[in-house]
Amino acid sequence: MSSSYENLAFQRKVNDALTAVERILAIEKKPLIAGEVEHTYGAKYELVNSVSNVAIIAYMNALEKIGLDADVLKAIDDSTPTTLCFDASTTCKFLEKKVVDVPMDRSYEQTVETKSTGLLGNSKTKRVSKVVQHIEEWHYKVETSWCVSIYSAADVAQKRVLKSRVGSTTLITQSKDMPLPEHKDHEPIELSLTWLMQQIDKTPQLTSNFRVNVEENKTKTPRRNEATQNAIDFADHLKGWCGSVSVFMSKLELDILHRHNPAKNEPKAKTSLRKTCNLGEKIFNPVLPLMEEGEDLQKADGTEIEQKSVLRLQSSSSEGFVLSPNDITKLLNEHVNSMAAALAKVSASFPPDAEDNIVAVSEATLSLLTVHLPHLCNNFIDSMAYVENMMEEQLTAAIGKRITADDLDTFVKFHNARLLCQVPQPFSHAVRRPEHTPVGLVSIESSDDEHKCIHTHARVVANSTLKMPLNAATVLELTGKQYLHGWLNHRFERHHNDYQLVGRARQFSAYILVIGTMTGPNSIEPKDAIIVQNKDEVMIPLLLNELPTAKEFKDAIKSLSPEQQSFARAYRSMQLQSSVFGCVVIQIKPQLEALLGLPRNALDKEMKLTQHLMELFTEYQVPSDLLSYSGRSEGVALEDKLDNVRTNVKSVTDVIEGEKKKQMEMAKAKTDMAIEHKLQNKFAECSYEPQSMMMSCEEACYDDSSDYGGSSLASSRRSRAAPRMMARTAMALAAPPPMSIAADGSRKMSGHRSLAWDASYSAQVVDAPQQQQPTRTEVVTDFKCKTDLSSDIGTSIAKSDGVDFTLLPQLLDAAVEKTDEASALRSTIIKTGQSWLRNRQENLLSGLKLKRLLADELKLEKIKAFDLLDALSRSGSLAIESSELHVIIAVTHCFEKDIIGTIIQDNINPIQKLESSTLLFASAIHGVDARDLIKDESEL
DSSP: OOTTOOHHHHHHHHHHHHHHHHHHSOTTOOOEEGGGSOOOHHHHHHHHHHHHHHHHHHHHHHHHTTTOOHHHHHHSOTTSOEEEEEEEEEEEEEEEEEEEEEEEEEEEEEEEEEOOOSTTOOEEEEEEEEEEEEEEEEEEEEEEEEEEEEEETTOGGGOEEEEEEEEEEEEEESSSSOSSOSEEEOOOEEEEOHHHHHTEEOSSSOEEOOOOOTTSTTOOSSSSSHHHHHHHHHHHHHHHHHHHHHHHHHHIIIIIGGGOOOSSOOOOOSOOTHHHHHHHHHSOOOOOOEEOOHHHHTTOOOSOOOOOSSSEEOOOOOOSOBOOHHHHHHHHHHHHHHHHHHHHHHHHHSOOTTSSOSSOHHHHHHHHHHHHHHHHHHHHHHHHHHHHHHHHHHHHHHHTSOOOHHHHHHHHHHHHHHHBSSOOEESEEEEOOTTSOOOEEEEEEESSSSOOBOEEEEEEEOOOOEEEESSSSOEEEEOSEEEEEEEEEEEETTOOOOEEEEEEEOTTOEEEEEEEEEEETTEEEEEEEEEEETTOEEEEEEEEEEOOOHHHHHHHHTTSOHHHHHHHHHHHHHHHHTTOEEEEEEEHHHHHHHHHTOOTTTTTTOHHHHHHHHHHHHHSOOOGGGTSOOOOOTTOOHHHHHHHHHHHHHHHHHHHHHHHHHHHHHHHHHHHHHHHHHHHHHHHHSOSOHHHHHHHHHHHHOSOOGGGTTOHHHHHHHHHHHHHHHHHHHHHHHSOOOOEEOTTSOEEETTEEOTTTOHHHHHHOOSSOOOOOOOOOOOOTTOOOOOOTTTOSSOOOOBTTBOOGGGHHHHHHHHHHTSGGGGTEEEEEEEEOSOEEEEEESSTTSOEEEEEEOHHHHHHHHHHHHHHHHHHTTTTTSOBOSEEEEEEEEEEEEESSOHHIIIIISOOOHHHHHHHHHHHHHHHHHTSOHHHHBOOTTTO
């Protein structure tokens, strides 16, 4: 739709024109604007054809006045491009210099005494003199010449002049500077008439034959098709040509006539080219989107009306509704008559071409036509936009509201529930053990206020061991459940919704959330990790990076060299593999029980013990062997085992507290020795006078005594304060050193070392056994192997030796390429943002406080989580059973326009397109034929 189109303003303009239309047509005819007449969809095509032909004939009615008449049209060669050209030049020649006496308003009196010998004696006479100014004038002869011509192809020399004129005038200035260049050739203003000539049928009569080809594949709607778009483009170009010519004509007055400045005032011209603007706007405009009611169609007059236009209207079979050929001819005849009346007024108001004038009838006529033609173009462009807007209003009236992308989201969920056997489910999964209350929740939600969960095609994959490296020496083995999720996202135009991965934990509960990218069938590369505990709510922003479609990729590389194409394919393969997003949820309590040798559910109610254990593992990296149950008998009661673990925890805690106390005493002793040594040095340097010795002692404790004014009272206060300061210093030195982050990313704390991320530790483990590379030995029985893509819209993702998640995007990409959705479905890479949010309750008496976690803080959280994982798995030697892997493969169905533009302008049913994409994608995720995903007719 045109960005400058205003529906209400255009409807008001058409309604105003209907008064003139009713006067022109028969009294029983009452045409209405198209939106007020009930009609069929095919009638919209007829309306576009009718309005376009009327516009073409109206254009030619105006161009005929310039000289493009029937004889010229018949002589034009249609097989070559045709161009309408406006050329102009200006010359300025010096004629003469004159001095003009110009009386001024001022005057003065002079008395003259005349001597006489007569009886009357001397006589006096008064004389009044006027002041006259001598002004120099420079006279120039200014000559302008212009012509409107037409030529074929590039043969400018053989152009045919349609209208031309040479005008001249004498330009007088009071400056010796040349007012205009001696000679100037203005840039030619050209307009291609090729499209217009193609719409004219020359046999047997000149007829306008515009028509939209409904059967053409590129034809989407009455407005969105190649023929209509070409007509709109020509109207835009014609407006531009008229605007440029009109500007030149206006400059004739501004640049030449307004520079005329004689010494003596001359009468100004009574007429101006501005008058033609008013006349051009009052000419009747026949380009209107009108229709007739059904009963009015029966009142058509069979008598053919004489046509005054240069072109005839082509008769065609139509569904009715649009105006009859006779009525259209009446409107076009009125256009010719009103234009002739305006031109007659111009001829009466402006001087004839024969006189020496820069602006004469020819200039006024050309100015009038270049004002009127843009009005015709604007009405045509607005009429096409009105047809499109009319369909939008009808759609809105049928639905009862203006539909949005959120409305489509709601309908797609409803439609999928009715259509599919396996309905997409919300990505919201409780973190729990069987027969236990959930300890938390993991979900992917929208980032807006509604927090809607995304829906994915989900399936459970047969359990297999997942390898997750913590560092070069430690690889975890996760034996929990694995889920495959297919997320079909869609967007309209360039609007992207924001999503976030949300982890929530309950009070006195905790789990570890690890996020990464799948690197193989049984391996994941962790990127981020965090411990979610005690009512934490962690919100992780997800960044969706859409890859080019398979069709776009092939079109982009087809002109590259074989080496360049090979590189592009390899890099795209890497991009597709990296688009497999993995999310691992690891429960802490069940793994602690396995690590400490306790029975299942032993720590369910041991909240304090669990917190102490997590603190020892994350803050002090205590080996688990020092804390686990040390007995070997199987018949020991649960409480005895727990007591044993508590005892071990207390022993380690006592050692830590003892070390803290020892370090404090050592620091205090070092501080006392340092102060005593400093005092001894000061005493050795002091004199033997008591006062001098006292001052020296004070200086030993305080470097600057001037702050206290040097008084004896202040000195005694400082002497009493010294022991307290030394005590505080000793306590500070005895306290355990704070945790710090080294430059290499490792964490160091009071003599302990992080085994998960210490680079030096990893470098020392040279004799550690090499971890086996992930192998594809797991078998997934619920995938169906299929190779015939022509019979199945989806493709088989299953392999006989297991599931390689990294191959899914490539196989899906290959399947999409062979369908109609090749230009719409884009593989999407999911990444996490660099700024997370966390709601945390610092203690039970405080409320939740929202905090933003930036890169450095996320690094600390990752180190803590990896240290805990290292401890829970005994550095990879103990498999982690209570875990869940959620693999998410995302694709985005992209629509080029917004939802209204997609339906109205592109004539696309987004529901149908999304249904096709859903079946294709779900078939790939579930590994079954698309037909098997659809419910039976009895279930629909």
